[in-house]
Amino acid sequence: MANILIAYYSHSGNTRSAAEKIQKITGGNLFEIIPSEPYPAGYNAVVAQAKKEKENDFYPELTNNGNVKNYDIIFIGTPVWWYTMAGPVKTFIKNNDFEGKVIVPFCTHGGGGASMTYEDMQKLAPKAKVMSGYTSYEHSANENDIKAWINNLNL
Numbered sequence: 001m002a003n004i005l006i007a008y009y010s011h012s013g014n015t016r017s018a019a020e021k022i023q024k025i026t027g028g029n030l031f032e033i034i035p036s037e038p039y040p041a042g043y044n045a046v047v048a049q050a051k052k053e054k055e056n057d058f059y060p061e062l063t064n065n066g067n068v069k070n071y072d073i074i075f076i077g078t079p080v081w082w083y084t085m086a087g088p089v090k091t092f093i094k095n096n097d098f099e100g101k102v103i104v105p106f107c108t109h110g111g112g113g114a115s116m117t118y119e120d121m122q123k124l125a126p127k128a129k130v131m132s133g134y135t136s137y138e139h140s141a142n143e144n145d146i147k148a149w150i151n152n153l154n155l
């Protein structure tokens with residue numbers, strides 16, 4: 001496989017765990033997307049803040065925007081927040097140039113599935129080729145499923 005970056009945001013660890021499994025399988029470089037202002041740890045507080053941010057189409061500032069320039073394939077992982085990707089992932093996509101790149105999305109959710117996550121990624125990066133995503137419930141991402149998914153993509 002070509003040069004691979006695995007960029008992810010995780011609030012409570014589930015998406016991080018999926019990202020680490022993908023890293024192990026692909027040998028790509030891991031990049032954690034970190035908002036400058038950490039989100040509150042408490043569930044109700046973060047749910048309320050994320051709702052407000054979604055309503056305002058807010059792009060939270062990141063400690064580091066990363067750089068996808070040297071990569072051909074960028075896995076992008078996010079928890080599903082209010083039926084789409086989390087705010088920090090929106091910022092990461094908006095602040096990088098995905099022209100000619102392949103995005104391989106993945107997400108973890110709490111029961112509602114990926115919802116609009118992958119469609120919204122394609123909207124934010126219209127020039128990228130967005131592949132079929134890997135969607136897992138909470139911390140249930142599993143190495144065999146991830147291997148099968150990646151094999152099917154023929155990257």
Ligand SMILES: Cc1cc2nc3c(=O)[nH]c(=O)nc-3n(C[C@H](O)[C@H](O)[C@H](O)COP(=O)(O)O)c2cc1C
Pocket residue numbers: 009010011012013014015016043046047048050051078079080081082083084108109110111112113115137138139
């Ligand atoms: C702010 C917020 C919004 C959420 N919205 C959804 C949702 O719309 N659909 C869903 O299935 N799960 C939702 N969840 C649950 C998370 O997607 C799920 O717990 C995910 O695995 C968390 O990933 P993380 O541990 O990497 O942060 C939400 C959780 C939070 C904190």
